[in-house]
Amino acid sequence: MAPFTPIVCIVDFHHARGPEVETWLGVEEGTDPATDNEWPLLPFMALSDGAHTSTEDFSYFTLRHEETDTHPATSLFGISCTRQLDANQLINRPPDVTRSTVQKAVVVISDSPQHFGAVKAKLGAVTGAWFAQRDFTDLEIMQRFQESLSTLLKNQEGEMDHYFGISLRELIHEFKWQTLVLFKCALLQPKMLFFGSHCERLCMMQFALISLIPGLIRHLQDSADPKFNSYEETLVQPTSLKTSERASLLAYMGLPLQLFGSGSLFGPYTPLQQLDMLADHGTKSYIVGSTNSLLLQQKDRYSDILINLDEHTIGITSPSLRSALALSTPDRRFIDFLTQTVNDTWDETNPGRPKDHGYAGSEEFIRMQFEEYLLAMLSAVKYKLYMEKNKENENFISDFEGDPSTEFSHEWVDAWMRTENFRVWNKFTDSHLFDIVDPKHPFSGGLTIDDVQRRLAQ
Template sequence: MATTTPQFDPIVSIVGFHHARGPEIECWIGVEDEGSLSEWPLLPFMALSDGAHSSSEDFSYFTLKHVLRKPDGTEDRPVSLFGISCTRQLDSSTLIRRPHEVTRSTVQKAVVVIADSPVYFGGLKEKLGMVTRAWFAQRNFEDLDIIRKFQESLKLSLSVGSDQYLGLSLRELVFEFRQQTLVLFKCCLLQPKMLFFGSRCDRLCMTQFSLLSLIPGLLGALEDCADPELNYYEGKLFKPTSVKTSDRKSLLTFMGMPLQIFGKGSLFGPYTPLQQLDILADVGTKSYVVGSTNSLLLQQKDRYSDILINLDELSVNITSSSLRTALYLTAADRRWIDSIVQAVAESWDENDPSRPNTMGFVGSEDYIRLQFEEYALSMVSSVKCHDFLQKYAGSAGKLLPDVEGDPALDFGMDFIDMWKKTENYRIFQKFTDSELFDLVPPKHVMAGGLTMDDVSRRISQQLNELKLDEKMVNGREAVAKTLVAGRGKLGAAFSTLTSNVASLRETQTKKLSNPEPHSPTPSITPSVDSSEAGEKPAEPPQPAKGGYFSAWASWAGEKKRKAFGGTPAQTPSSSPPMKATSNSET
């Protein structure tokens, strides 16, 4: 539970979209001197995110640099403030009193709350959404009474205390990104340029807050995250000389938590408008975690990111080769994150993603957070042990008889080597004891050699990375289309062939049932006088070709039997062929 009293009284602002001037601040509520807020020229663009008009309601989260003032009015140190806005739109024709400057068919406005810590935003989001909906339901934007009462209640409600993790869904993060969740966690510790992209601003921002909440204690220590020039956090640290193991906060402090990834040269912008790109490109900005809803940044990902997380596609694209090598998960890493993914998947409830359907502890938000806390503590302990082993290489076995090998190897030496070059490691090393591994065992939670399960898991992961399923789907679709087209062509060909064969059979049947007269086959006869020919009777009509050959064969067979003394055969009914006249018979 967070019980810190705010140093900055929360204020409220109304931001509207003007048809000619674009987003602009319309009024402030709870501010005595509005001139002191002139340092936020980009606030309207942060409150009204790109693409907010495409949904009925959306939320934006952003950070602001603010210079505190002492009681006498003089400037104090700069700090980070946190803003949350609820954007809605209304059909302008339904307004009770329509201002003359409203020329478009819809009116778009955002109610903005600015506070000194994001730990209040879980409960604040629900209240802000209800107040904004009620204000829009009035259909009269000139009536700000409900907004004023809301601002007056903020100071009391935020100072009483709130669950700092309310509204953050680690279960959704793990369910959507699976093993990549650990990759993103380790990536944060390496402090690269991380760019998140998504079409829904609310989801975009909350995913980043959820990821940062996995680093123990970080959400309550973001005072330097709004600008790369801020570096106050390190100045107030001290090296603890004792620890109370029964006190979780004391234990985390002794172990160097939180690992401060935001400080000099770093920036956190849950929603970062295009107008802020010059800060990202500045030479003084070494690392950041930012989010954008504008797809133009996708075309320039190599310029503005070392790693791009696309929430619409649930993809992680690491553009830096050295970072890709450092983020390679070891066998122990994969075993560990797979156990968490399995616990979440087996208890997943589509109707209520925030809690397991078993209503138990395993797979819950607290379960996931404690697992990552244990991972972080064992990692820093193993690194300290690694340094100790290197320092006392000759006698390390005698000094640490219970430690087998180098425990840092299970976290990946490429990762450890790159982490040691970061600012958060420098601060960690500066304010922690060199032998804190005596307190937390220097061992990976899933330490152990390579097993067949690890090999199977790795092969499965590589197949996933190759996206063979998608390619096979595309291949199957292409083959199916080709088969359908081929089947159509083949069917048409068979239909044509069948039709031709049927026509041919029909023609032949007609010819056989109604035979046409054929030309008579000429007999081999010698030439005779015309007077002799005229005395012969007229020749009978010739039979069909089949009948002619049958009669001729019968006649030849009879002559043969007579010549050789055989039994005379029956005379066929068909007419015998005419005799050829020869001189010997004359």
């Protein structure tokens, strides 16, 4: 299958007609991807509500790519850079520019968001240079940019996943123990709504969160439409395992957990015009972001949990979700340890790196902690299932005391076992995963005096 060549479009804010696609670059002459794929909302996704309040803003979104003779339907990913210019500065001012400012967005559409960090840096620079020309009829810089994209992405291949945007350090520094609540919440696949007036930050928070599930950023092909389910349809249970190879171990343990399969949606920036899709009966779960405060008035209708980035608050509207997300004592120990490590190494001038440049508190360190937590949880749940299956068997000898999955919170485990991602995971993994990874919470053990003091301090 030929890879999808990244394409570029320019979206203009027309004073009478609103946002509209002005030009496509990198597409066959006479074709319009927006018409072919039914993307009437593309201009609204590219020019986010509130983008006019800042000099530069970025928006990230997902699009459904209709099937062609050679390709099945799949998800595409957009990143747009919005800027504005005083209309009086234009060298060629078209007669229909009647407002005092011109606002445009340059959009890159690609088949995977995993190297958007590199794309964003270049997109920002190119958009800035194009605006500096003060002549929007001259598209040479844009054409060269579009032609260079395939090479840019090829050069990123084989690189470690470039997690772009908000560092996990910043996520933990801001949300502290609630970072684990958000992580466990995502696994339960409720309706998660992020709100914030700064679009780029809003999108980055969501990407940072889903990047905590190893490999998920590379497997988002179903995320643009709740009807998509190609990940499960093409999944094969791994039969071999090299424990010394991390990729082999993760695949054998059933990662990535697929949060965006059948009935689910991921829309880092979701314009108001897309709300019908969220309210649709077939949409059971999602992680989406909005910059429009109208949604806050309808939060009960559109969310089970609302993460307000402007006010640093998390509001859980569903009572059953609230009780499932109460952290266990080992959970609290785990996330308090991470929070403390980040705070101890915090550097105000460079939030993304520990001040001593050491490993503790680094991005890689945080990822590995969450990975270890997740693998232990998966193993403990398999052990729970194994015990339940053998409870009538008197010759059954347990290697572990009690049910180790309760250390991840009994209610949470019950809720997780009712999700779609659990169903897929359980169907395609070996029943004895607990022989590979110890089914024990990384911070297991009874309540200590430290736990009590920590609770009181908080």
